[in-house]
Amino acid sequence: MNYWNEKMETMPLNEIKALQLKLLRKLVSEMYISSKFYHGKMKEAGVKPDDIQTMKDVSKLPMMKKTDLRDNYPDKLFIRPQSEILRYHVSSGTTGKPTIVGYTRNDIENWSESLARAFVSSGLSNKDVMQISNGYGLFTGGLGKHYGAEKIGATVLPTGTGNTARQIELMRDLPVTAIACTPSYMFHIADECERMGVSIRNDTKLRVGILGAEPWSESMRKKLQERTGILAQNCYGTSELSGPMFTECTEQKGIHVWGDLCLMEILDKNGDPCADGERGEMVITMLQKEAFPLIRYRIGDISSLEWEKCECGRTHPRLQRLSGRTDDMLIIRGINVFPSQIEDVIGEMDFLTPFYHITVSSVNYMDNMLVEVEITDDALTDDMIKMEKMKREFDRRLKDVLNIKAEIKLALPGSMPRVEGKAKHVTDTRSYE
Amino acid sequence: MSSEYLIKQLSVFINNEPGRLAQIAAALKECNVNMKAFNIAESSGFGVFRAIVDDPDKACAELSKKGIVVKETNVIAIPMVNRPGGLLDVAKIIGDAKINVEYGYAYMNNDEASFFFRVDDAPAVIERLLAAGIKVLKEKDI
Ligand SMILES: [Zn+2]
Numbered sequence: 005m006n007y008w009n010e011k012m013e014t015m016p017l018n019e020i021k022a023l024q025l026k027l028l029r030k031l032v033s034e035m036y037i038s039s040k041f042y043h044g045k046m047k048e049a050g051v052k053p054d055d056i057q058t059m060k061d062v063s064k065l066p067m068m069k070k071t072d073l074r075d076n077y078p079d080k081l082f083i084r085p086q087s088e089i090l091r092y093h094v095s096s097g098t099t100g101k102p103t104i105v106g107y108t109r110n111d112i113e114n115w116s117e118s119l120a121r122a123f124v125s126s127g128l129s130n131k132d133v134m135q136i137s138n139g140y141g142l143f144t145g146g147l148g149k150h151y152g153a154e155k156i157g158a159t160v161l162p163t164g165t166g167n168t169a170r171q172i173e174l175m176r177d178l179p180v181t182a183i184a185c186t187p188s189y190m191f192h193i194a195d196e197c198e199r200m201g202v203s204i205r206n207d208t209k210l211r212v213g214i215l216g217a218e219p220w221s222e223s224m225r226k227k228l229q230e231r232t233g234i235l236a237q238n239c240y241g242t243s244e245l246s247g248p249m250f251t252e253c254t255e256q257k258g259i260h261v262w263g264d265l266c267l268m269e270i271l272d273k274n275g276d277p278c279a280d281g282e283r284g285e286m287v288i289t290m291l292q293k294e295a296f297p298l299i300r301y302r303i304g305d306i307s308s309l310e311w312e313k314c315e316c317g318r319t320h321p322r323l324q325r326l327s328g329r330t331d332d333m334l335i336i337r338g339i340n341v342f343p344s345q346i347e348d349v350i351g352e353m354d355f356l357t358p359f360y361h362i363t364v365s366s367v368n369y370m371d372n373m374l375v376e377v378e379i380t381d382d383a384l385t386d387d388m389i390k391m392e393k394m395k396r397e398f399d400r401r402l403k404d405v406l407n408i409k410a411e412i413k414l415a416l417p418g419s420m421p422r423v424e425g426k427a428k429h430v431t432d433t434r435s436y437e
Numbered sequence: 438m439s440s441e442y443l444i445k446q447l448s449v450f451i452n453n454e455p456g457r458l459a460q461i462a463a464a465l466k467e468c469n470v471n472m473k474a475f476n477i478a479e480s481s482g483f484g485v486f487r488a489i490v491d492d493p494d495k496a497c498a499e500l501s502k503k504g505i506v507v508k509e510t511n512v513i514a515i516p517m518v519n520r521p522g523g524l525l526d527v528a529k530i531i532g533d534a535k536i537n538v539e540y541g542y543a544y545m546n547n548d549e550a551s552f553f554f555r556v557d558d559a560p561a562v563i564e565r566l567l568a569a570g571i572k573v574l575k576e577k578d579i
Contacts, residue, residue, distance in 0.1 A: 376482070386448035386485040386510055387539045387555065388478050395480070413482035416450050416506045 006317070008124040008156060009117070012264060013318045017311070020263040020319060021059060027291040028267060029056050032065065035297055038083040041076060042066075042299065062269065063277075067287065067300040070103075070331070073244070078104045084295045094142040095243040096340050096407065105144075105243050106295040112151065114292050115246040118265055119152025125253035125260060125316065126212055126237045128182055130157030133209075135175055137185035137193075138217065138338075140164045144247025145217055145338070149184045158182070165189075168196045175208050182212040186338040187220040187228065187236070191369035194232055205233045214239050216248055217338035218371075219326045225256075240323060244298060245290060250323065255315050258322025265292055268323065269300070270309050283308045285330050286323075304331045332430065334364060336371045339408045343429050346375060346410075349402050355383035355394050359420040366434040373410045375402065381417040439563035442573045443511040444553065445493040449486040450506040453479065461486055461505065468499035473579060474544030474553060489514075489544065489553060489579065511559050514574040515566070517543060517550040527552045530571055536562050544579075551579060 007013045015023070033053040035042040045066040046052070055064055073081065082089070089106045096102055107115070128134070134153040138145030146164055153160050161180060163171050172193065174180065183190070190213050197204055204210055210232070216239030228236045240259050241249035245266065250259045261268050267289040270278040278284035286305045290298045306328040309321045334341045343362060350356050360377040377398070385391060391414065399412050451457040458477075465472065465488075475488040490496050493509055500507045515530070517523045524543070531538060531554070541554030551574060556562045566573050 384450065384506070384508065386450070386478070386487055386508065388480045388485070389539060391480045414480070416452060416483055418504075418506065419452060 006124075008121040012262070013121055013125075013260075013320065015264075015319055017313075017319050023264055024267050024291060025056075025059050027264070028059075028062065028289065029053065031289070031291060031297060031299065032056050035083070035299060039081070039297070041072070041081055042068075042297075062267070062289070062300070063275070065300050067302055068298060069302050070304065073103045074101055077101045079106060079296075082106050082296050084108055089295050091147075092142075093144045093147075093243050093247065095144070096342070096345065096405075103243060105246070107246070108294040110292070110294050111246060111296075114265055115148060115249065116151040116155045118246075118249045118262055119149060119251075120155040121262060122239070122249070122251035122260070123152055123156050123158070123182075123214070125318065126182075126214065126251055127235065127254050128153075128156060128158060128212060132181045132212075133159040133161060133179050134182040134184060134214075135161040135163055135171065135180045137163050137165060137171060137183060137189060138248075144241075144243045145184070148241070148247035148249075149214065153182075153184075168193060169200065172197055172200060172202055175210060176202055179209050181209050182214065183210060183234075184214040184239075186217050187215040187224060188218065188337060188366075188369045188371060190215055190228060190232075190236070191224075194228070195368060210234050213237060214248075214251055216240060216251075218335045221325065224369075238325070240326075242303060244296075244301060244303065245288065246293070252322075253314060253316040253318060257314060258310050258324050260314065260318050260320045261309070261323050263320050265290065267291055268309060268321070270307070278308065280311050281308050281324075283324075283327060302330070304329050304333055306330060334362075334373075334430065334432065336364065336373050336406075336408055339406065341373070341406055341408070345405055346402065349398070349405050350377055352401065353394075353398050355380055356398065357417070357420075359415075359422065360429060361420060362430045364430065364432045364434055371434065373408070374413065375410045376413045376415050376420065378415045378417055378420045384417060439560040439567070441575055442513065442563045442567075443559055444489065444514050444574070444576055444579065446510045446512045446553065446555075447486075447488045447490055447493055447496055447500075448508045448510045449488065449500060450483055450508075451486060452483050457484075458486065461500075464500055464503050464505060465490075465496065468496055470496040470499070474542065474551070476540075476542035478540065487540075487542070510555060512553045512555045513559055513563060513566070514551045514553050514579060516572055516574060517552045519545050519548050519550040523550060524552075530566070530569075534562075534565050534569060534571075536565070 036053045049066045051064045088108050091107045093105050094102045136149050140146030213234045213236045225236045237251050239248050239251045269287040270284040272284045288301045305326050307326045308324045311321045357378040363374040365372050471491045473489045478485050517527050539555045544551045
């Protein structure tokens, strides 16, 4: 099987662009009528649906930001009634409030279609068994890939996260040929396999990894491929877009972004479009989403787009490796973490001062986040049981809010550096080289 | 009246890094602080060095001046006999009185020994110990 949807995947570029314009105009008209939020934004910007006549006019449209999602919690940006919504997913937002996304039947269908194309482009088919080691539940990773894999008729092994030893046993005992997880978890599996005396090359049939939800590098890919013998495919998507949506094809020259589903702009500092291959801020319009449409969403990632036709025959543009964030969001073990969330929890604890520092590091390719925070002079006591109690209270609350475990150190009054500006609260020592 | 039985202890807080304890010891020496008993405890981020000294107020001020995080903590001291079973006697007294000890440590000097311990509500515990006829040490007894 070469393509899942050959006609769409190999559509000539001018036709893709014409289709994008048609879909964009339809989307903008619907948003103007149905979305109170976006109607207001368009009025403020002085734009009417009829002003969108060519693709260049997209720049007239107002942008959406992460804070818009937060301000419209939980579902004020949905333009379909609950009766048409089949599912919610939830991810962490910039403050204590999470981001809630919703899907109509068509939204789920398009999401699965997007991944079906992606999986086939990665060399998968109904002859494959895919172990899905992404989180199921509120996180989009597990269920999204599950539906995509089922769509192409692959056999799904829905292991979810955790219990690595059992995951490896199943991988060895069943004819598992593909795995979906984060790149760091794949490294962890490789380590555990070594410890258990299981050779991925000889004792399993694994040949493809669909790896995403956190940034990684070409050199990590190279290492992983050399070590395990699998084709390590980069995957991109966030819950706002639906979930994981796009992957590379077997050429591994960038992630094919399906133009009929997603209009991706790359903008420079002045908000002008970047040239092909030039890095800039990614701004995303989801052209066919129904329940929770996104127009010109500033997703916060920085990368570039290649429009040249791929050697695989696909005409859709290819997204290159992410090279940073426009905000201070951290991705820890595939989970979005904002320093502001940690700040909020610190603020809730009357025994802590606002002086803190976050150190992110990579230990055997697994992310580790250390939160050091100063205790108040009043709360400081030489009773270590009381100190441990305070630490545990902070630890538990932080885990509830972030959904991941952090390493916590209470620091002595006056011992943390006094810094101004958010970025300085974080040291990220992870190296992807 | 139970306050005269409160013993002032220095609680010196130190980051868990090599050389910090030596720094504290040097500072105490510089300030001419004479230590009668001490104990060290550790938590995840930092340790605490607890000490019974000659002039706790002066020591506290001097150490603070050097930028060292230090607090005065009230503890209770009861005499202990320096022989096998000495600790058991003390433990029995404390246990029988149903006192919840946060931490405790001993100081030995030939036949004389004292047991220092910290409780949540020290004045009430002192009343109970005295009422039970147990000898509680005052600062000048140490
Ligand atoms: Zn391709």
